[in-house]
Each structure stands twice: as C-alpha cells, then as structure tokens.
Amino acid sequence: MEFLIIAVVVLLGVSIFRYYRQKSYLKVLTEEQFKENYRKAQLIDVREPQEFDRGHILGARNIPVTQLRQRLVEIRKDKPVYLYCQGGSRSARAAQILHKKGYSQLYQLKGGFKKWTGKIKTK
Template sequence: MNNFFYIILALVVLWILYKQYAPVKGLRALTPEQFQSEAKGNKVIDVREIHEYKRGHIKGAVNIPLSQLQQHIDEIPKDCKVLVYCQSGIRSKQAAKILVRKGFSSVAELRGGMMSWKGPTQK
C-alpha cells in the first residue's frame, strides 16, 4: 500500500511538470535576435510584475503582468503577432498558453526571457 502511494504521487508530480514545460501548440520560441526583428510593428507584452518592468524593459513593450492578463486580454489586438517575455521564460510561456487558448493565432515568446536579452532596454 505504501509503495502504491509513492507511485501515484510520482505520477502526479510528473504530470504537473509535463503540463508546465510541455510545448504549446502554435507557440514559437524566438531567439533574442529573432524577437528583436519581429517586435517591430507587432504587439510586445512584458508579463513581469510592474516593479520588474520599471527596472528595465524592451523598448516599446507594454506591461501586462501575468497575474492580470485575463482581465486585460480584450486590450490585445488579435489581428497582429503577439510577442511575450518575462524574466526567464516561465511566465511568458504561461501567458502564451492563455493567449493561444483565447484564440490568438500568432503568438511567440522570447526564449530565456530578459536574462537572454542583449538588445536595447528602457526604464
């Protein structure tokens, strides 16, 4: 009985990890160079919290924290590419999942987040 519990627990943990890190259908992960070239003329969203955004963000990005994305989803145009980023790539992937589920057809994320960004930033 004790081993059965640990097997079930391990399966649950593996399922959670898979759901967290599994590829998202319709989501492209861009290198910083690709992200920078595709950002021009498209919607760029920084999904970090406001205090992180104020420390420095990609020029032209708007701040919609992941915690508030559902409430502000109607403010994001569906007729253009949407590029999202965060600090490391975890929150942006979650944001991208939300956007894809809500019907956004062209969503991309910055692979590695701000930690990989070498381009210009603004405060």
C-alpha cells in the same frame, strides 16, 4: 511508497503532455529571431510593474500576467504577440491564457529579459 511512485509518474506525464501541447501554439525564439520582427508585433512584458520600471525592452507594453484576463481588450488577435518575462515561466503562462482565448500568433523570448542584450529602457 507505491502511491508516491504512481503520483510522481502521473505528474511527470502531465508535465510532458503540457510541454508538447504548448509547443503546438507557442513558438520560442532566440534573441536574434525575436529582434527580427518584434517591432512589427505587439510586444508585451508580463512582469509586474516594479520589474518593468527597473528595465524593459524598448517599445514593450506592461501587462502583468496577473492582470492579463482583465486586459485582453488591449491585445489584438490579428497581430503577432511577442511575450517575455524575467525567465520564461510567466510568459509561457500568459501564452496559455491567450491561446485559450483564441490568440494564435504567440511568440516567447527564450531565456526572458535576463538573457536580453538589446536596447532597454528604465524609469
């Protein structure tokens, strides 16, 4: 029982540390803030292709988080990168990957695509 309590405390500590570290390099934007500048940035949908085809933000490129490391050459380091996924967890993971590779202007849509009310495109 004592081991379980220690394990939970350690996991909680690691989670809190990651959360605050992520806040230092990833800015989470409301939909209104996101809409202000996403057209001047690189808009990346990190969901899988079948999700992207069912609907995505107008102007977005689909680079799934599962392919991100292999497709980094498609993303410029000198321009802001606006990321989104369905709910926020995959875009946060994508931001972590990009941050480790030297990208600094990283933004995430709060709530992800499921909270988006702007224009979308479907196939």
